[in-house]
Amino acid sequence: MKTSELLLDAHSRIQEIVHDVVEGLDDKTLATRPGDRANSISWLIWHLTRVQDDHLADAGGYEQVHTAEGWHERLGLPLEAGDTGYAHSSDQVALVQLSASQLVGYYDAVHARTASFLETVTDDGLDRIVDKRWNPPVTLGVRLVSVIDDCAQHAGQAAYVKGLLS
Template sequence: MKANELLLDGFGRIHEIVAATLEGTDPDTPKRRPAAGANPVAWLIWHLSRGEDAQVASAAGLEQLWTAQGFAGRFDLPLPVADTGYGHSADQVDTVRAPADLLLAYYDAVHRQTEDVLKDLDDADLDRVVDSRWNPPVTLGVRLVSILSDCLQHAGQAAYAKGSGTLS
């Protein structure tokens, strides 16, 4: 198996979790916090989508889909357009309100772009430095694994948050 095939499989798993989490949700589910201080489904999926979009686009030299495909306007959040959710306060988390179909439309677009970037990578591409602000500098391979890890964690949190309202 080639490295890009492994990455495609990993990012595909995020897509499966996001789609399954959003499937059949009622209008209140995305905004419900499963416990005090916990993040709701809408924020978790928006944040993982924004993170993947921002980081993959930057590494590939592309415009983020958030702006390129007008998702920033469709979500109409009271946040700066470049905001990805890192460091959000509880009040900022609460501003991320979106229906399941919009959250899925955005993640679907992000996932397609990630697939397009990954399908043409060869192993040597993974050694390319994409962020020299760190010591050691961050390579594309390290950045992709970091995004994959972060997004899988948030997707799992969103799946839990969706189901937690039905647990007894």
């Protein structure tokens, strides 16, 4: 198995969870927060998608799907185009209310772009520095694993919230 195939397999598993979590849920359930300061399924899926889109576009040197394919406008959220949800307040979390079709549509568009990017990843490329703001600087390999980890955790949280609400 090539590195790119391994990475795509990990992202494909996240895509399966995203689909499983939102399947059959109405807008109200997706926006329900199991506690006053808790994250909704809608926010969790939107956030993990934004992180994947933002971080991999930066590492791959391409424009985010969010802006390149008009998802910022289609989602219609009262948030800046570059907002990924990082450090959102409880009030900001409450703003993210999306339908299942919006969540899956945006995630699938990001997943397709991710897959195209991952096809270009080689073992030699994993050591390329993609973010010098950290000490030590972040390599492509570290960034790819970080995104998979973050997305898997948030997808699992969304599945847990779905279980709480059912």
